[in-house]
Amino acid sequence: xxxxxxxxxxxxxxxxxxxxxxxxxxxxxxxxxxxxxxxxxxxxxxxxxxxxxxxxxxxxxxxxxxxxxxxxxxxxxxxxxxxxxxxxxxxxxxxxxxxxxxxxxxxxxxxxxxxxxxxxxxxxxxxxxxxxxxxxxxxxxxxxxxxxxxxxxxxxxxxxxxxxxxxxxxxxxxxxxxxxxxxxxxxxxxxxxxxxxxxxxxxxxxxxxxxxxxxxxxxxxxxxxxxxxxxxxxxxxxxxxxxxxxxxxxxxxxxx
Numbered sequence: 001x002x003x004x005x006x007x008x009x010x011x012x013x014x015x016x017x018x019x020x021x022x023x024x025x026x027x028x029x030x031x032x033x034x035x036x037x038x039x040x041x042x043x044x045x046x047x048x049x050x051x052x053x054x055x056x057x058x059x060x061x062x063x064x065x066x067x068x069x070x071x072x073x074x075x076x077x078x079x080x081x082x083x084x085x086x087x088x089x090x091x092x093x094x095x096x097x098x099x100x101x102x103x104x105x106x107x108x109x110x111x112x113x114x115x116x117x118x119x120x121x122x123x124x125x126x127x128x129x130x131x132x133x134x135x136x137x138x139x140x141x142x143x144x145x146x147x148x149x150x151x152x153x154x155x156x157x158x159x160x161x162x163x164x165x166x167x168x169x170x171x172x173x174x175x176x177x178x179x180x181x182x183x184x185x186x187x188x189x190x191x192x193x194x195x196x197x198x199x200x201x202x203x204x205x206x207x208x209x210x211x212x213x214x215x216x217x218x219x220x221x222x223x224x225x226x227x228x229x230x231x232x233x234x235x236x237x238x239x240x241x242x243x244x245x246x247x248x249x250x251x252x253x254x255x256x
Contacts, residue, residue, distance in 0.1 A: 046121045047155060051099035082149065086156035093152065100148050108145040111135045118197065125199030133190055137173040167236045174235075181229035182222075188215045218245060 079093050088096070101107065114135040118127035138146045138154045157169045172178075176186045191211040222230040222238045239245050 046117060047151075048096075048159075049121070050117045051096050051103070053099070082152060086152055087160035088152060088156055096152055096155075097148060100151065108147060109151065110145055122197045122199065125197045127197040129189075130193035130197045133173060133176065133193055136176070137169070142178075163240065164236060167239050168232065171232050171235045181231060182235065183229055184215060184219045187219055187230075188212065191215050221245065 079090055079097075082088070082093055083090050086093070100109075103109075104113065111132060115128055115131040118131040118134075121127075135146070136142075138150055140150055154169070157165045161169070171182065174182045174187055174190050176189060188211065191214055195211050219230065221242060222234050224234050224238070
């Protein structure tokens with residue numbers, strides 16, 4: 001799928017007139033429903049496409065290089081354990097790991113790899129800042145690298161988790177300094193990075209003030225006690241009760 005098509009499909013961005021998005025092609029006034037994840041929509045995920053592409057490019061002599069790198073590669077947990085912890089099948093995990101170890105023979109992904117992935121899928125914009133924020137959301141122990149286990153656990157939540165699980169993950173993304181709260185500045189930073197990545201020449205086009213408008217609207221709804229920060233409970237409760245926010249929070253299938 002081409003990057004400019006993502007802007008058309010996505011529920012994150014408003015249309016050219018700044019209206020709320022209309023995900024799933026539903027008619028105006030109809031009730032929004034969470035889309036079902038098909039195999040086709042799974043392949044929209046940039047990280048999955050990156051891994052699968054690497055798997056198909058893997059050469060027949062890869063076993064030799066695997067043996068040579070076995071002393072430095074981070075060894076993941078058993079597939080049985082990962083299968084129990086995720087929504088992926090054993091076959092899916094095997095395919096993901098083959099691509100992962102081919103791209104990252106050390107068994108670890110660094111931030112520069114994330115930036116490279118998203119610059120390839122969104123060449124019309126600047127994906128650097130968004131890739132930085134997304135990497136930090138996956139890098140749970142904050143050591144500057146992502147293990148295969150962390151990678152698939154995050155993908156499992158984003159692609160096949162419940163609404164609450166996805167919202168918890170989204171909260172972690174927006175909570176840039178990981179202090180348990182989202183400030184208006186943090187929300188603005190994430191939203192701006194997404195607009196920057198989508199590019200100035202996407203269809204439909206977006207106005208320069210669109211990120212600020214969205215943040216102001218969302219933050220006012222979420223900060224229920226007006227203390228200047230949004231807690232995870234406020235975030236989840238507000239998102240689940242507001243169909244417009246849920247529609248605009250379709251971050252996962254569009255820019256993950």
